[in-house]
Amino acid sequence: MEPFSVDGGAFESVPFQIDGGAGDAFMSVPFNISDPFAVQEVSHKPPEPVKTHPYDYDLFVIGGGSGGISAARWAAELGKKVALADFVQPSPAGSTWGIGGTCVNVGCIPKKLMHYSGILAESKHDMQMAGIAVDNATPHKWETMVGSVQKHIKSLNWGYKADLIKLKIKYFNMYATFKDAHTIHLDNGKTQDTVTADKIIIAVGGRPQYPGIPGDKEYGITSDDIFSLKKAPGKTLVVGASYIALECSGFLTALGYDTTVMVRSIFLRGFDQDMANRIATYMENHGTKFIRGAIPTKLEKPDPQGKIHVTFDQSGELKTEEYDTVLFAIGRYALTKNINLESTGVKAESNGKLKVNDLEETNVPNIYGIGDVIYGMLELTPVAIKAGKLLAYRLFGGKTEKMDYINVPTTVFTPLEYGSCGLSEEDAKAKYGAENISTYHTEFKPLEWALYKARPEGDCYVKVLVNKLENERVVGFHILSPNAGEVTQGVGIAMKCGVTKELLDSCVGIHPTIAEDCIGLQFTKEDNPDAAKGGC
Ligand code: FAD
Numbered sequence: 001m002e003p004f005s006v007d008g009g010a011f012e013s014v015p016f017q018i019d020g021g022a023g024d025a026f027m028s029v030p031f032n033i034s035d036p037f038a039v040q041e042v043s044h045k046p047p048e049p050v051k052t053h054p055y056d057y058d059l060f061v062i063g064g065g066s067g068g069i070s071a072a073r074w075a076a077e078l079g080k081k082v083a084l085a086d087f088v089q090p091s092p093a094g095s096t097w098g099i100g101g102t103c104v105n106v107g108c109i110p111k112k113l114m115h116y117s118g119i120l121a122e123s124k125h126d127m128q129m130a131g132i133a134v135d136n137a138t139p140h141k142w143e144t145m146v147g148s149v150q151k152h153i154k155s156l157n158w159g160y161k162a163d164l165i166k167l168k169i170k171y172f173n174m175y176a177t178f179k180d181a182h183t184i185h186l187d188n189g190k191t192q193d194t195v196t197a198d199k200i201i202i203a204v205g206g207r208p209q210y211p212g213i214p215g216d217k218e219y220g221i222t223s224d225d226i227f228s229l230k231k232a233p234g235k236t237l238v239v240g241a242s243y244i245a246l247e248c249s250g251f252l253t254a255l256g257y258d259t260t261v262m263v264r265s266i267f268l269r270g271f272d273q274d275m276a277n278r279i280a281t282y283m284e285n286h287g288t289k290f291i292r293g294a295i296p297t298k299l300e301k302p303d304p305q306g307k308i309h310v311t312f313d314q315s316g317e318l319k320t321e322e323y324d325t326v327l328f329a330i331g332r333y334a335l336t337k338n339i340n341l342e343s344t345g346v347k348a349e350s351n352g353k354l355k356v357n358d359l360e361e362t363n364v365p366n367i368y369g370i371g372d373v374i375y376g377m378l379e380l381t382p383v384a385i386k387a388g389k390l391l392a393y394r395l396f397g398g399k400t401e402k403m404d405y406i407n408v409p410t411t412v413f414t415p416l417e418y419g420s421c422g423l424s425e426e427d428a429k430a431k432y433g434a435e436n437i438s439t440y441h442t443e444f445k446p447l448e449w450a451l452y453k454a455r456p457e458g459d460c461y462v463k464v465l466v467n468k469l470e471n472e473r474v475v476g477f478h479i480l481s482p483n484a485g486e487v488t489q490g491v492g493i494a495m496k497c498g499v500t501k502e503l504l505d506s507c508v509g510i511h512p513t514i515a516e517d518c519i520g521l522q523f524t525k526e527d528n529p530d531a532a533k534g535g536c
């Protein structure tokens, strides 16, 4: 399995481009905390820094991912002297990439583009019904997709570098370790450097875990490798049953690859289990295979040119299957082990994560943590970006707003997307009492699906959880549908404003859309467990 080399180096021929999506840590209009809707003049000439301490920099950021770049960018906009180090150590399979962190290189961006590719592949039936010629005989060209995705990623890497220069942020493409709480050692294998800083933000993110079984690193890959694989993955085993496992197996299946998911216990731990099981049913009906209640115990490749033999334990029975690719998606650990935290006094938990307070302060006063490195918080790009911005404004802009980690909307990009905001049904009932929660729900079929009649009824489903004790305030929203992410973003805003069921229903729907199916839900699960719904 030979991944593309996507080094952060030579991007000269790639035009300047800034992604408009979640990796948008460099928005062209600065955010005004006191009035987020105010449009300001863009200043490409940050004020000259005024030094109030003996260190080289006002701020040093370790990690050039979603959170780190955001914090560095806003600190520089506020006139501070900022440096940032970003360095990617190759995965066991040899993959490496440029600046921008997980989201841009091996996360949200390539994932969403491959998810979209999967949707295109799944639309073939609809296209035929719409009279659009479809070639069903030619198999998917993996190399073409990966080439297009990687080209886009390189343009983003280039854009980030250009913006660091524009903002006068000193960029070290070097691995950073602490010498003490104000001193950073930098090393790229060829040269070394030492710098000091008044404040330091740890935004090192994480990397995928391996199960620690024989052959895992030799024959297995992770999300660090899949998006740049040079050859089509072929028959693939995906180990894990959460976000990454289901998203990757979803697009692989949709693109026509024989894909099996090995599930240890439940789907999407922490999410609404009714929704999680509906996703699994949908995926199974669309060709993804599942091996339930199993964990791999060893990977072997008796013939170097042949398949990977996977031995697994299913309910105490050892079995073996053969695959071309084995993808581990079993969680991530934070990258703090080798940065010499001991020299600073900052304490890390066993998974490498840092416990911070609500100001993102570690136990050492001048050292902060944001993004995936934070213990017990959501591992999501917009969370890291926003936390970085708010931290910079608190440190250097005189603002006090804290990051709100509650009611953060999120979407699992399985082919049929699952959007969620607020509490799962289980958590809502545990928090407020089952008798105080009403679950309004319905199944529905998007109009677009009418073209291809063979699509089953009931795949799309929405439920709105309300707390009867608070005038039916919406405490949980869950939708399984195409473009669920777009719908959930809007409902997330309403939930931030404390929307009640009555207010939700007072909004006039847009017809014919999926979003209108979230409005005016009449039946509760308690009174009407059958969520089937009629037409227009
Ligand atoms: P990162 O983006 O991981 O950046 C940390 C950077 O620091 C890396 O470049 C790392 O190499 C570098 N670094 C580490 N140690 C050092 C050091 N000592 N010196 C110098 N540099 C160092 N989130 C979403 O919101 N939506 C999605 O759709 C989504 N999809 C995802 C799909 C996948 C497959 C994965 C893996 C993640 C996905 N995420 C998604 C999560 C998202 O990517 C992360 O939450 C986000 O990237 C975290 O940002 P961060 O700044 O904390 O860390």
Ligand code: NDP
Residues within 6 Å of the ligand: 211, 239, 240, 241, 242, 243, 244, 245, 247, 263, 264, 265, 266, 268, 269, 294, 295, 296, 329, 330, 331, 332, 378, 379, 380, 410, 411, 412, 413
């Ligand atoms: P998670 O930690 O969410 O899930 C890990 C999965 O692997 C679980 O299903 C777990 O099963 C299983 N597992 C753990 N250890 C083993 C093992 N030894 N053998 C077999 N199975 C095992 O990790 P992910 O890698 O899926 O995602 C990491 C994070 O990245 C997410 O939490 C999310 O915040 C972020 N992300 C966000 C996305 C988005 O916004 N769309 C997309 C992708 C990632 P069990 O339940 O039994 O413990």
